[in-house]
Each structure stands twice: as C-alpha cells, then as structure tokens.
Amino acid sequence: MSIIIALCIGLAVGLLLQANKVRQLRQRLSEQQLRDSLTGLYQRPHLFTLSAREVNRAQRSQSKMAVxxxxxxxxxxINATHGLQAGDLALKRLAECALKSVRDFDLVGRYSGEEIALVLPDTDYKGAMVVAERLRSKVKQIPITLPNQAEFYISITIGLAALDMETETFEDILVAADSALQTAKKMGVDRIEAFPASIPVIPKV
Structure with a gap:
C-alpha cells in the first residue's frame, strides 16, 4: 500500500511540475506576441492598451505623466549607405538605450518604423526633459559596428508632451508629442522639443 501511495504522490508531483512548465511556456509565448521581434519593445497595440490604463490612473489620482x-x-x-541590416542594428541600439534610460515601471514601445514611444508615469515636464536628454546623449556616444567592422553613429530627435487638463486620452498626448517632434524636425536634427513650445529645453551637450 505504501508503495502505491508513493507512486501516486510521485505522479501527482510530476503532473504538477509539468503543468507549471506548460503555464510558464504559455506566458513566455504570450509575452513574445506582445513584443516587437526586432527590438524587444512592446508592439504598438499593447503599448496603447497599457498607456491608456496609465492615463486613466493618472487622471484619477491627479498625478503627472509624460510621453x-x-x-x-x-x-x-543609413540604409542607403550601409544596407538595411544597419538600419535594423541602429533601431535595436535605440531600443537598448531607451530601456536603459527609464525606470522599470515606465513603458517603451515601437511606435512606427523608426520611432519609439516612452511613457513616463509620475513624471512632469522637467523630469521628462531629463529622460529625453539622457536618451539623446546616450544613443550618439557609442558607434554601431557592422559585420564587416565598419562603424557609424546615430542621433535622434525627440518630441515631448505631458498630461494636462485638456488631455482626455492617451492619443491626445501622442498627438501633442508628435506635434513637438515635427517642430523639432523642421528646426534640425539631434534635438528635443516640447509641447507647448514655451516649455524650456535642456541645452545640448
């Protein structure tokens, strides 16, 4: 009888371990489906879902938030000079620098082809400017090395906006941040612009 009980216990433990492995595998697969295959950042739909929750939370608690x-x-x-692989490597570098520039609970996702979005809960304009400048400086410091050992550098332009009384949705903040980005592009590259334009920008170094 004791042998049968031991076998049953062993079987139950084995089934439990197997079930845990299956559950962990499903979680990993689900997480992979939510992330961009090239950069590892959140895909746009999932970024929007998580960010909308953050906007709602910030509105309820009357806290700060920036994008x-x-x-x-x-x-x-870059693609024309070094090939499409160089563009992919550059985008991966941008993603890596972005993740190193934010906190664990901040959200970073691929917004479009060469654009990424950073969602910063509990962050005002001043704090967002610090993050933006940290990221802008970081991406241009280290060269990207191609398989043929050729090297090149990249730079980025950033648009910034924050949650305010006029904001109703996450899309509202994105529109403002994108407006700031377009303004920055018209003025040059390797720079940061905020919405509204009256917000002071940290000088470049």
Whole structure:
C-alpha cells in the first residue's frame, strides 16, 4: 500500500511540475506576441492598451505623466549607405538605450518604423526633459559596428508632451508629442522639443 501511495504522490508531483512548465511556456509565448521581434519593445497595440490604463490612473489620482516620441535621424541615408541590416542594428541600439534610460515601471514601445514611444508615469515636464536628454546623449556616444567592422553613429530627435487638463486620452498626448517632434524636425536634427513650445529645453551637450 505504501508503495502505491508513493507512486501516486510521485505522479501527482510530476503532473504538477509539468503543468507549471506548460503555464510558464504559455506566458513566455504570450509575452513574445506582445513584443516587437526586432527590438524587444512592446508592439504598438499593447503599448496603447497599457498607456491608456496609465492615463486613466493618472487622471484619477491627479498625478503627472509624460510621453516622448523618439525618431532616428537620417534613417534612409543609413540604409542607403550601409544596407538595411544597419538600419535594423541602429533601431535595436535605440531600443537598448531607451530601456536603459527609464525606470522599470515606465513603458517603451515601437511606435512606427523608426520611432519609439516612452511613457513616463509620475513624471512632469522637467523630469521628462531629463529622460529625453539622457536618451539623446546616450544613443550618439557609442558607434554601431557592422559585420564587416565598419562603424557609424546615430542621433535622434525627440518630441515631448505631458498630461494636462485638456488631455482626455492617451492619443491626445501622442498627438501633442508628435506635434513637438515635427517642430523639432523642421528646426534640425539631434534635438528635443516640447509641447507647448514655451516649455524650456535642456541645452545640448
């Protein structure tokens, strides 16, 4: 009888361990489906879902929130000069630098082709400017090395906006951040602009 009980216990433990492995595998697969295959950042739909929750939370608690949209400069020229692989490596570098520039609970996702969005809960304009400048400086410091050992540098332009009394949805903040980004592009590259334009920008170094 004791042998049968031991076998049953062993079987139950084995089934439990197997079930845990299956559950963990499903979680990993689900997480992979929510992330961009190239950069590892959140895909746009999932980023929007999570960010909408943050907007609702910030509105309920009357807390701060800011959004950055970072666009890689001269992406077409990089692809034309070094090939499409170079563009992919540059985008991966941008993603890596973005993740290293934010806190664990901040959200970073691929917004469009060469653009990423950073959602910063509990962050005002001043704090967002610090993050934006940290990211802008970080991406241009280290060269990207191609398989043939050729090297090149990248720079980014950033648009910034924050939650205010006029904001109703996450899309509202994105529109404002994108407006700031377009203004920055008209003025040059490798720069940061905020919405509204009256917000002071940290000088470049």
């Amino acid at each position: 950055l949209i970072a666009d890689m400069d001269h992406c077409a020229e």
